[in-house]
Amino acid sequence: MRKPKVSVFKIGGGIIDHAPDLQEFLRQFSQISGLKILVHGGGKGASQMLEKLGLTPQLVNGRRITDAATLDIVSMFYAGKTNKQIVAALQHIGINALGLSGADGNVIQAVKRPVRDIDYGFVGDLSEASINAPLIQGLLELGLTPVFCPINHDGQGQLLNTNADTIAASVAKALSTNYEVELHFCFEKNGVLRDVNDEQSVISKITPADYAELKRRGSIAAGMLPKLENAFDALNYGVEKVIIEHALHLSGPLKTELCRS
């Protein structure tokens, strides 16, 4: 029997920070047929709120250091504001969305990142065992569209901030046992670009061999590297298709598809 199809979409802060773009993405997302899941990242709102409250956001290599006070604010912002606004907006346009942190139904259980050179604070990493695929399947079977925010828990009562790309890839991998999964990373560019200044220079297909060559030549933007690592890892694990595309042109011709070979 053919597995049912499910599409996992991830959007980041660049879209979330601009309300009209977010609405337009959600409109396009609502048009996608079949089962679907949305994973959203953070955005600048939480940092602005930290500043208003007199807390200075700490970043090391572009990653936020999440102390207890910061965790409080980012949990509120991501789980209480961004997530609920997205869910309410999707409900309005006919999508039966249900917002989730990892704590809800123990749907994602993370592990606090071990301290090595840097103490990232209350940041969670995911493993193969982190995702509660039967619950996600149960929610999909109730006709719901799960919407994940980047806040998880450790099973010991502690919330943990987690990278949204990692959540999307982990959910996609975990569902690939019972579903034909398409994983979509949506952002503010048309895909992986040959020339970061030319939006038309989208590379339409990338194999692992292409990726190695592009990396060797140094022609991939630094921010794109972890996304591609996550993506190939998901493909190798059994995810059917990974697409990197513009969040506002989901049905457009320009996009990058990653291929197993």
Next chain:
Amino acid sequence: MRKPKVSVFKIGGGIIDHAPDLQEFLRQFSQISGLKILVHGGGKGASQMLEKLGLTPQLVNGRRITDAATLDIVSMFYAGKTNKQIVAALQHIGINALGLSGADGNVIQAVKRPVRDIDYGFVGDLSEASINAPLIQGLLELGLTPVFCPINHDGQGQLLNTNADTIAASVAKALSTNYEVELHFCFEKNGVLRDVNDEQSVISKITPADYAELKRRGSIAAGMLPKLENAFDALNYGVEKVIIEHALHLSGPLKTELCRS
């Protein structure tokens, strides 16, 4: 066939504001056998945060006026902080909790309160049709314990702040068609007191006739009146039992049970 039993517990700000009390309540709640649901109110944290951000909480007759900026903060606080901390704490003690705002799965759809003498702002009222009982039943059947925060939506993309007593009573009523429902209002007193200064003066049973008499004599604390109205309304609608009790003595002997006659 006998209907399955479900217990709906409501806790308010007095318990939520004191972390050790909240933990103790959650521990006792986790010991309750059978299907259960938790509804939590707000608490002082959101007001403190509004003040830190330079926004002055506005109260009229003890009810918050919820303007757009206030709604943003209370949504974050109730849905993103209080709700997620309760869910994570329950997961830690073995209860498979799942946090919900009304927008999630369209589980509660409220109506913005019409402006009469006072414009309460983004405050939602509930009607018989507000509660999505089939979804709650679906979640219970997945083995989940729903945890409701006092934020709902209007189905048009707008979040609305809603009184938690009203949510608890409405959920209890809606479930009474398919379940034998016990509704528990838990707070910082042992029940409805004959003498508000004597914790031992708990009235163990109140019928509608008793209630009318107590009201006539003016011997019920003002804050208790809407709780009792909600409670008798729920009983009349088909809820099996309504109990008013101390949040930290769920299995204690002192409590008030409301009776249909």
